[in-house]
Amino acid sequence: MAESSTSSSRYRTDSLFSLSYVLPVYDYGSPGKAALTLLAFTGAKSILIPLSFHLARYLFNPFYSDPNCLLRLVNTTAPEHYEKHIYWRRLQYDDSCVDLKPFVLDQFNDYAQAEFKAWQVLGPAMFFTAVASVLYPFVVRNAKMGSTKAEAWRIVAASLLPCHFTMAAMFMLVHFEMDLTYLVGNIQHHADISRFTDKSNASTVDTLPQGFLLTYFFNIAWLFVCFKYLFHYSRRLQHYSNASLISALFLFSGQVSLKMLKEDHPKFHAVAQENWRDAIPFSFEYRAYHHVFRHHVDGDSFGSSWLFDPLFSKMFQSFAFIHHDIFGIHSATSWGHYAVVCAYDTVQGLAVLGIILGMFLAASKVTQWLERGGGVWGFAVKVGVSLGFVFWLFINGAIFKNSYDVGGGGGGEGVSAGEL
Numbered sequence: 433m434a435e436s437s438t439s440s441s442r443y444r445t446d447s448l449f450s451l452s453y454v455l456p457v458y459d460y461g462s463p464g465k466a467a468l469t470l471l472a473f474t475g476a477k478s479i480l481i482p483l484s485f486h487l488a489r490y491l492f493n494p495f496y497s498d499p500n501c502l503l504r505l506v507n508t509t510a511p512e513h514y515e516k517h518i519y520w521r522r523l524q525y526d527d528s529c530v531d532l533k534p535f536v537l538d539q540f541n542d543y544a545q546a547e548f549k550a551w552q553v554l555g556p557a558m559f560f561t562a563v564a565s566v567l568y569p570f571v572v573r574n575a576k577m578g579s580t581k582a583e584a585w586r587i588v589a590a591s592l593l594p595c596h597f598t599m600a601a602m603f604m605l606v607h608f609e610m611d612l613t614y615l616v617g618n619i620q621h622h623a624d625i626s627r628f629t630d631k632s633n634a635s636t637v638d639t640l641p642q643g644f645l646l647t648y649f650f651n652i653a654w655l656f657v658c659f660k661y662l663f664h665y666s667r668r669l670q671h672y673s674n675a676s677l678i679s680a681l682f683l684f685s686g687q688v689s690l691k692m693l694k695e696d697h698p699k700f701h702a703v704a705q706e707n708w709r710d711a712i713p714f715s716f717e718y719r720a721y722h723h724v725f726r727h728h729v730d731g732d733s734f735g736s737s738w739l740f741d742p743l744f745s746k747m748f749q750s751f752a753f754i755h756h757d758i759f760g761i762h763s764a765t766s767w768g769h770y771a772v773v774c775a776y777d778t779v780q781g782l783a784v785l786g787i788i789l790g791m792f793l794a795a796s797k798v799t800q801w802l803e804r805g806g807g808v809w810g811f812a813v814k815v816g817v818s819l820g821f822v823f824w825l826f827i828n829g830a831i832f833k834n835s836y837d838v839g840g841g842g843g844g845e846g847v848s849a850g851e852l
Contacts, residue, residue: 466665470658470782477654478777482614482770484646495538497643499615499764501529508532509624517731519612519752524762536628539617540639548640554649559687565680587673590798591681594791597739598655599686603693604735604744605784606651610644611731612751613773613780615764617641622728636694655682658785672796699836700724713738716836743787751776 488496495501503525507514515521529535538544566588610616618641620633631638656679663675696716704724711717719736726733734744754776755761761768801809 466661469661470785471778473654473658473661474781474785475774475778477650478774478781481609481647481650481777482774484650485614485616485643488642488646492543493538493642495529495535497615497617497641498529498535499523500525501532501535502615502617502619503764504529505532505535505623505625506619509627510622513622513728513731516729518749519731519755522752522756522762523764525764533628536620536625539620539641540629540631544639544642547642547645548636551636551640551645555687555690558683562680562683562687565676566684584677586799586802587677588681589802590795591673591678591792592685594788594795595678595681595685596689597791598788599682599689600735600737601740601784601787602651602655602686603689604737604740605781606648607734608744608747608780609647609651609777611734612748613777614643614647616643616647618644622731634698652686654781655785655788662789668793668796672799673792678792696720697723703836747780 485497489498503514503520503523506520507525610618611622618635620641621635623633625631625633635641635644656675659678659682660675663669663673663678696719699716700720700723704720705717706721706725708717708721709725711721718738722733722736722741727736732745732748733741734748735741737744755769755772759768759772761772763769
């Protein structure tokens, strides 16, 4: 009887395992519990970001990433841009920064330089850690991050494109938080600070604007924690890969994308042309047009991404509508403001996480196909994955560099380059 019971249990488990290739089935508890856990993780991230800014203002600098100062700075130095921005133009700021020069110079003080140095150290450290982690299963026999080289290859092949687009979505989420949700110091990139200093207003050029480091790393930590939990919970993800290798690929893709962005962004402002409106999606010209002639005009297009821009545009419009029209909030420092932005950021984070999860559930199917040996379909899938590698490298500029040279880069439209 015991053996029969065991066989029956194994059969039900195998049946669920098969079903999990259609829908994500969970190992422990219920999908409702998983959803609540992810909600808790995301809500905690959404609260910790503004809380960290308040602590920085209380402990170190009363004007650290101050929304009132940032809004006044943009409205004073780039009033046409400010007026076209559907969110900023309806916000009210106080008189705490009537003299903007001290606030601008504060973005370049010793504390800001300490954040900048931390970024310069952590960025390369994350990149080399990611490379080592990705190579580990290829050089260590029976490595936990892929028991064989063949398995590790299938995981990397199936995950490279999802990891790239995951980090693209993450960068857009972080950019959205910096410009809208939490009004981070990176907004200075939308202003003209030349009347106050000869320093560049570009992130990661002469400084790292206040709040940039905290926002970025809170989001990266949140992504890793959520994916670790999802890999622990979903049989389908467990079977196809593991959280450690995927996290390494996240870091690798993210650092490569950041490097390409840092190189391309000054060129966007220097050479962008209005006739690039209909350029090929993902091309340098496409991204340059949308960044300069959309993002720096009305604030839209947070990543110049053909894939994700429509979604984030709707988020932009809905956020402004909810904040201003439904709740009637116009102060960037009220308790009502923080309640709305934290709630919205939580929902937005879960939506982005759902998109990312969908990409990796699809990638698990690719891993299945790659496991199936030869045949016409197997060969076609392998060729398709190989082309995917080339496509990924192409859109990141790792193979085909654009020919534009700005000699150190400046800013078009009176605005310097450098923002995320």
